[in-house]
Amino acid sequence: MLAGPAADGGEDEDAKSHRSTPRSAAFRRFIAQGWGPRPAEAADLDEAAPFAARRREVLSSLFPHEVLVVPAGPLVRRSNDTDYRFRPHSAFAHLTGLGTDREADAVLVLHPAGEGGDARHDAVLYLRPQAGRDSEEFFADARYGELWVGPRPSLAALAATTGLDCRDIAALPDEVGASLAAEGTRGLRLVPDADPAVTALVTPLRAQAAARADDELVTALSELRLVKDDFEVAQLRAAVAASARGFEEVVRALPRAVGHPRGERVVEAAFDGNARVEGNGVGYETISAAGDHACTLHWIRNDGAVRPGQLLLVDAGVEVDSLYTADVTRTLPVDGRFTDAQRRVYQAVLDAADAAFAVARPGVRFREVHEAAMRVVADRLSAWGMLPVDAATSLAPEGQYHRRWMPHGTSHHLGLDVHDCAQARREMYLDAELREGMVFTIEPGIYIKSEDELAPAELRGIGVRIEDDVLVTADGVENLTAALPREADAVEAWMASLR
Incomplete structure (x- = not known):
């Protein structure tokens, strides 16, 4: 396996690192040039999507007026700078229809959408968008860079295949905070063991509202799978x-x-x-x-x-x-x-x-x-x-x-x-x-x-x-x-x- 990238000269270079990736201005200009359009992405609704939507509806009815956070989970380090092959949290896969290795660091959030007795939620999938070929991530990030691990699907392509509203993960803190602050929202629950970074992000946000029992959400997600569709x-x-x-x-x-x-x-x-x-x-x-x-x-x-x-x-x-x-x-x-x-x-x-x-x-x-x-x-x-x-x-x-x-x-x-x-x-x-x-x-x-x-x-x-x-x-x-x-x-x- 190739060693991950590191700086090649300059003040940001790690003096202990033997790894080298050029970062000169000339290289940055050169690597961003000469690329044709990316291959066409799948645009058809996946066969799992309608079933996943019905599962979300059931979950929504169990926790009216609460923000529900279900992370896919992060990449897990195997040793040193190598990771295990990614597998999303089972609850995330069940509610999105995404399988194989899709999508590390993504988070599904069910935002309360109804008023009064209406218990509806709007389901939003937050994930890392594609990085431009002129970005440092593209050529220098061994975990996420397209040159290293292949292209990620665009937000539009994932929206088409999952039927979900797909947004940049950068919007997650503000939008979860806004949902919590909205009139009628009763609190937030999340799957606590799925992604430590998401747990750390959400914890201070929900300190402003009544914290609900996460274990009840975990139990409900488990019982949702007792009878198979x-x-x-x-x-x-x-x-x-x-x-x-x-x-x-x-x-x-x-x-x-x-x-x-x-x-x-x-x-x-x-x-x-x-x-x-x-x-x-x-x-x-x-x-x-x-x-x-x-x-x-x-x-x-x-x-x-x-x-x-x-x-x-x-x-x-x-x-x-x-x-x-x-x-x-x-x-x-x-x-x-x-x-x-x-x-x-x-x-x-x-x-x-x-x-x-x-x-x-x-x-x-x-x-x-x-x-x-x-x-x-x-x-x-x-x-x-x-x-x-x-x-x-x-x-x-x-x-x-x-x-x-x-x-x-x-x-x-x-x-x-x-x-x-x-x-x-x-x-x-x-x-x-x-x-x-x-x-x-x-x-x-x-x-x-x-x-x-x-x-x-x-x-x-x-x-x-x-x-x-x-x-x-x-x-x-x-x-x-x-x-x-x-x-x-x-x-x-x-x-x-x-x-």
């Missing part, structure tokens, strides 16, 4: 389809993985490379866990060998350009065939998943899906002699012995975040009834570490998880990940077909 469901289908193709690449990569000292990373690279080609990237760090590593729930080091006779647990999902992500787990026999012991654990997990599928439908409480899976897990562990009590006693709140081998929940909501809607209230999440349009995972597992002396010797070192993404329909659920085999015999046949 048609656009979101389509994006999740696309993410799942891309993830299924990624799992095919994983199977094809297994022969190379077996012969490599870091075989888990061969697997990770196969999936992640496909994710980057087909989408924005992965939705979370891929878990590629062979053998006993599968018993570490969030094993993302992925630096182990992949050996014949082992199981390989892969938990991975493609994030598409709109930032919606799949979340899929398959546990694969490295040799293409399950041993008897592996099949026994695998079948127990599959039966637990099927039990969860059987109860999932509108009107059932979210927690009941987990409870159905746990009944199967406890029953099998009891049959294998691993519980100190019977299954019924273990399932009681004061028992829970079976959770030693499955300490996580069976399901979580899925969407813009892999653990979507995480700030929703308990009564809207775990204690809520399933509703048509919800998308969540079903992912039971059993993890028996190699040093676990409470387990039969032949089961030690076996970790299995099967994870599917489901859409709640009018009378049940649709398995969005059904294209990836789940039954042991089908997994073996599928792997053989790809080899």
Whole structure:
């Protein structure tokens, strides 16, 4: 990667810097000359825009006469003078329809617009405008300069694609201040952890008015995503389809993985490379866990060998350009065939998943899906002699012995975040009834570490998880990940077909 620019002579030059960019008057005149028109920009309304507008209307109705501030977030430094690839805050993406890496430092503000009982807001998107080619930013700013990172869209182009009123970010302080000072405005709320600079900017402004609870806004933004609209469901289908193709690449990569000292990373690279080609990237760090590593729930080091006779647990999902992500787990026999012991654990997990599928439908409480899976897990562990009590006693709140081998929940909501809607209230999440349009995972597992002396010797070192993404329909659920085999015999046949 190229070093960022620095002065080339003159009083502004950093004496410690080895980097050089000319700043003479002659250079400034020369670099500003000879440029043709910029390429034509997209001017059509993006397919996400109408859905984003409806989401803003719902949010507006929840907080009448209040200024609402939702930042995209800044670039985040990885190390020294390099940044991570930008990803906007999920609430910002949800309310604007902007995905991929759009737009660092932008801020969406909902300004109160109605009077009396009218609770309308005017939505304004504030962002950095294009810099002229005669500006220093154009050639000397390694974070934002067009010569370094490419052109930003114009305010007019973003207005056309998003349907939002787009303005220069420089106007943000004055316009937020004016909204706060307007008659009838009750205060301001913002997403506080999205952009420290925006938080610092807004804090003194709202000291003039009654500060409202930001956490209530964050909760509302999370609950706004509990039921997916048609656009979101389509994006999740696309993410799942891309993830299924990624799992095919994983199977094809297994022969190379077996012969490599870091075989888990061969697997990770196969999936992640496909994710980057087909989408924005992965939705979370891929878990590629062979053998006993599968018993570490969030094993993302992925630096182990992949050996014949082992199981390989892969938990991975493609994030598409709109930032919606799949979340899929398959546990694969490295040799293409399950041993008897592996099949026994695998079948127990599959039966637990099927039990969860059987109860999932509108009107059932979210927690009941987990409870159905746990009944199967406890029953099998009891049959294998691993519980100190019977299954019924273990399932009681004061028992829970079976959770030693499955300490996580069976399901979580899925969407813009892999653990979507995480700030929703308990009564809207775990204690809520399933509703048509919800998308969540079903992912039971059993993890028996190699040093676990409470387990039969032949089961030690076996970790299995099967994870599917489901859409709640009018009378049940649709398995969005059904294209990836789940039954042991089908997994073996599928792997053989790809080899």
